[in-house]
Amino acid sequence: MARWEPNARERLEEAALELFAEQGYDSTSVAQIADRAGLAKSTFFRHFADKREVLSAGQEILADLFAEGTAATPPSATPAECISAALQSAAAVFTPQRHHIAALRRSVVAANSELQERELLKRARLVAVLTDALSERGADETVAHLAAEIGMLAFGMAFARWSALESCAPFGPIADAALGELLASATTLGNRATSPRHRGD
Amino acid sequence: MARWEPNARERLEEAALELFAEQGYDSTSVAQIADRAGLAKSTFFRHFADKREVLSAGQEILADLFAEGTAATPPSATPAECISAALQSAAAVFTPQRHHIAALRRSVVAANSELQERELLKRARLVAVLTDALSERGADETVAHLAAEIGMLAFGMAFARWSALESCAPFGPIADAALGELLASATTLGNRATSPRHRGD
Numbered sequence: 001m002a003r004w005e006p007n008a009r010e011r012l013e014e015a016a017l018e019l020f021a022e023q024g025y026d027s028t029s030v031a032q033i034a035d036r037a038g039l040a041k042s043t044f045f046r047h048f049a050d051k052r053e054v055l056s057a058g059q060e061i062l063a064d065l066f067a068e069g070t071a072a073t074p075p076s077a078t079p080a081e082c083i084s085a086a087l088q089s090a091a092a093v094f095t096p097q098r099h100h101i102a103a104l105r106r107s108v109v110a111a112n113s114e115l116q117e118r119e120l121l122k123r124a125r126l127v128a129v130l131t132d133a134l135s136e137r138g139a140d141e142t143v144a145h146l147a148a149e150i151g152m153l154a155f156g157m158a159f160a161r162w163s164a165l166e167s168c169a170p171f172g173p174i175a176d177a178a179l180g181e182l183l184a185s186a187t188t189l190g191n192r193a194t195s196p197r198h199r200g201d
Numbered sequence: 202m203a204r205w206e207p208n209a210r211e212r213l214e215e216a217a218l219e220l221f222a223e224q225g226y227d228s229t230s231v232a233q234i235a236d237r238a239g240l241a242k243s244t245f246f247r248h249f250a251d252k253r254e255v256l257s258a259g260q261e262i263l264a265d266l267f268a269e270g271t272a273a274t275p276p277s278a279t280p281a282e283c284i285s286a287a288l289q290s291a292a293a294v295f296t297p298q299r300h301h302i303a304a305l306r307r308s309v310v311a312a313n314s315e316l317q318e319r320e321l322l323k324r325a326r327l328v329a330v331l332t333d334a335l336s337e338r339g340a341d342e343t344v345a346h347l348a349a350e351i352g353m354l355a356f357g358m359a360f361a362r363w364s365a366l367e368s369c370a371p372f373g374p375i376a377d378a379a380l381g382e383l384l385a386s387a388t389t390l391g392n393r394a395t396s397p398r399h400r401g402d
Contacts, residue, residue: 080390120321142358143386149350150390157343185344186387189281189351 009047010097011037016054017104025051025112055105055115058093059122063129065089066151070133079139080183083151086130087175090155094162094171102163127152150186154179210248211298212238217255218305226252226313256306256316259294260323264330266290267352271334280340281384284352287331288376291356295363295372303364328353351387355380 005011015036019028030051034041048054069089070082077085094102109115130148135141158175206212216237220229231252235242249255270290271283278286295303310316331349336342359376 076393078391078393083390117318117322120325121318124321140386142382143389146351146354146383146386147390149354150347150387153347153350181343182347183390185341185347186351186390188344189284189348189384189387190279192277192279 005039005043008037008039008043012039012044012047013054013057014101014104016051017101017108020108021104025108025115052118055109056118056122059125061093062090063126065092066126066129067133070130070137075137077137079134079143079147080179082134082137083130083147083154084176084179086133086151087155087158087179088172091170091172091175096168099163099165099168102159106160106163123152123156126155150182151179154182157182206240206244209238209240209244213240213245213248214255214258215302215305217252218302218309221309222305226309226316253319256310257319257323260326262294263291264327266293267327267330268334271331271338276338278338280335280344280348281380283335283338284331284348284355285377285380287334287352288356288359288380289373292371292373292376297369300364300366300369303360307361307364324353324357327356351383352380355383358383 012033016028016033019032019036028051030044031041033051033054034044037044048057066086066089069086072089073082073085109119127145127148130151131144134144134147139147154175155178157178158171161178162169162171162174213234217229217234220233220237229252231245232242234252234255235245238245249258267287267290270287273290274283274286310320328346328349331352332345335345335348340348355376356379358379359372362379363370363372363375
């Protein structure tokens with residue numbers, strides 16, 4: 001019979017990411033992860049199929065939160081409001097507890113090209129979720145895809161900023177600020193650059 | 202001594218894509234490709250490292266054309282004009298000869314998840330090339346990344362439309378139209394949808 005291990009999943013995740021960061025993803029074994037977490041190897045396998053899943057497990061949750069956030073907006077919501085709602089819905093997973101893990105995760109992924117490829121897959125999957133959610137509301141195909149790409153850009157910017165903070169701050173306002181910058185930038189792509197030297201001339 | 206084989210590279214590429222489309226990428230061997238092209242296996246290996254390279258060889262050329270197109274614009278060009286120049290520069294590779302190959306390529310990639318992952322890598326690489334080209338011209342980081350993503354969206358839309366045409370048409374105007382639609386859509390993301398039923402009310 002499996003014993004009940006309080007927060008086993010979180011302890012395993014944190015142990016795995018610490019080891020990945022310390023000694024590399026490839027050289028870390030499941031046995032070492034379980035050891036560091038003070039849990040049995042069999043406990044690891046009750047929570048994750050393999051060490052790769054430690055890094056990808058959050059993807060489904062994020063996809064669901066994106067879809068739920070979009071679906072909860074009123075029918076009159078603009079594409080920008082839908083994307084904003086999706087990001088605010090995703091903010092639920094960016095708890096103080098995840099902040100330490102998120103910073104570790106970023107450095108682990110940055111150091112491993114295989115993991116970067118998996119991040120691209122995850123990104124494409126989330127763009128598809130957002131595009132579908134907007135299309136189902138009747139958005140034009142081009143608008144839906146564009147809004148979804150901008151949403152994922154905002155998400156990426158927000159995650160990088162949030163996880164780089166020394167201490168944990170709410171994710172929602174950071175995501176909203178990133179989305180606001182992108183939407184404002186989107187209207188200026190046809191504008192000539194103003195050279196700072198000539199400002200005030 | 203290697204004999205000179207006229208258009209060997211193009212013949213190998215076409216033979217490879219036809220076989221990938223007919224019998225699947227995984228079940229096609231280099232020997233079969235050389236056979237179909239009426240060339241020796243050693244000729245294949247003078248042009249490509251392996252069968253995977255048949256599909257990825259165009260990536261470098263495209264990256265160079267994007268960078269050259271952006272670099273050739275005057276310093277006063279807007280981000281939108283730079284992206285447009287990059288796409289027009291890339292149009293050089295979309296010759297009538299490539300049209301048949303492009304349609305085959307699309308169906309081969311659509312049928313194979315490993316190849317779709319490689320397309321995501323290629324896409325990320327080209328977004329990075331465009332982002333860097335815009336940043337070097339002094340564009341703000343957010344603007345550069347956004348413009349690059351919109352550029353790749355336009356490229357993807359244009360390639361899908363161009364390769365789906367029954368006969369070959371110039372790529373440049375198709376790319377320009379796709380970019381124009383995206384830039385116009387970008388300014389409407391904050392707008393409420395107009396229900397077609399109420400138009401003219």
